[in-house]
Amino acid sequence: MSERHVTFDMIVQAVGAVAGITHHEIMVAGRAGADERVHLRYACWWLASKMTSLGPSAVGRLSGGRDHTMVIHGQRRAEELRATSESFRLSTDALLGTLQALERAGLLRFAVTIDPLATARRVLSAPEREAVRVSTYEIVAMSRLIVEQADGDPSEPSTEETAHAA
Incomplete structure (x- = not known):
């Protein structure tokens, strides 16, 4: 696979x-269910090393601003977990196989990971312009970032939003 179509966001969504x-739950640091979430993050980082051309620094940025050394540690821990935990190995193998099959079948359309902050900076850099060309994928990426940064459950609108929409 010389041309990569799997993005880090796709990997996290699949996991x-x-x-x-x-x-958000995979990438957030917290105590409740922390071990499971950490293992899921490790799986994401391991899959990213296999399926994308992103380096540890880029993966760290896309993982909520984590340091590249943490990503490298997580990728190594994922390899250790794959060697010692049959369920972890089977689940990461299944995810890897599914993503590779989708990529081979041409069902993945993204060619690069979209950086929602770079998109927002591009839009804000020319406030005097009437329009700035932004793809649907960039809008989705910016929206997802905003929702993930908001307090509360991002999957359910607040009562205030629901009342305003009515």
Whole structure:
């Protein structure tokens, strides 16, 4: 695979779908269920090393601003977990195989990981312009970042939002 179409966001979404939790829950640091979330993060970082051309620094930035050394440590821990935990190895193998099959079948359209902050900076750099060309994917990436940064459950609108929409 010389041309990479799998993005880090796709990897995190796939891992989250399998685990039944959101992107935000995988990447947030906290005490409740911390070991499971840490292992899911390690799985994301290991898959990123296999499926993307992103380096540890870029993966760290996309993981909520984590340091590249933490990503490298997580990738090594994922390798250790794959050697010692059959369930971890089977789940990461299944995810890797699924993403590779989707990539081979041409069902993945993204060619690069979208940086929502870079998109926002591009939009804000020319406030005098009437329009700035922004793709749907960039809008989704910016929206996801905003929702993830908001307090509360990002999957459910607040009562204030619901009342305002009505």
